[in-house]
Amino acid sequence: MQMNQFITRRHLVGGLVLSFTLALSGCALEKPAPKTSDVHACQVGSVMAQSTLYFGMSRTDGPNITQAQWQSFVNNEVTPRFRDGLTVFRARGQWLGEDGKIAREPSRALLLIYPRDDKASNAKIEKIRKIYMQQFHQESVMRVDSSSCVSF
Structure with a gap:
């Protein structure tokens, strides 16, 4: 046993x-x-990078940025760097301020499509952000990047 x-x-x-x-x-x-981000097959078109930049139109030290000033910036700084095309949207930004109050600001969103892993386009985007912040005395220009299936 x-x-x-x-x-x-x-x-x-x-x-x-x-x-x-x-x-x-x-x-x-x-x-x-x-990873799902590594597997991105398009049913139509091809995978491209998409960056959306958000530009505030208010200034703490002066009047709001005018439509003419904005259009001049797009014509002189953005279009020469992205001649293939771009899209601009009017927007209204909103965030919670340090004082606990909701802050609102007229804004512009700039949508750019370009080849993935294109270092030249990334450098151009960063230059656009830097110029805007300097020219219009802004603390930041928000950038949101993603991949999208694009077909023309």
Whole structure:
């Protein structure tokens, strides 16, 4: 009887070790699941980078930026860098200020589409942001980047 109990325990422990080993080896052989951001297949068109920049039209040290000033900025700074095209939207920004009050500001959103991993386009975008902040005394220009399927 003691021998049967020993064999039973031995088989049980051996079975557990074997099961555990097989489970681990199965995990090691499986490829990790791809990240959804790495797998981006387009049904139509091709994957392109999309950047949206948000420009505030208010100034703390003066009057709001006028439509003529904005259009001059687009004509002189944005269009020469993105001749293939761009889109501008009127927007209204809103955020919670440090004082706990809601702050609102007229804004413009600039949508740019360009080849993914295009370092030249990224440099142009950063230059546009820097020029706007300097020219119009802004603390920041928000940038939101994503990948999109684009077809013309």
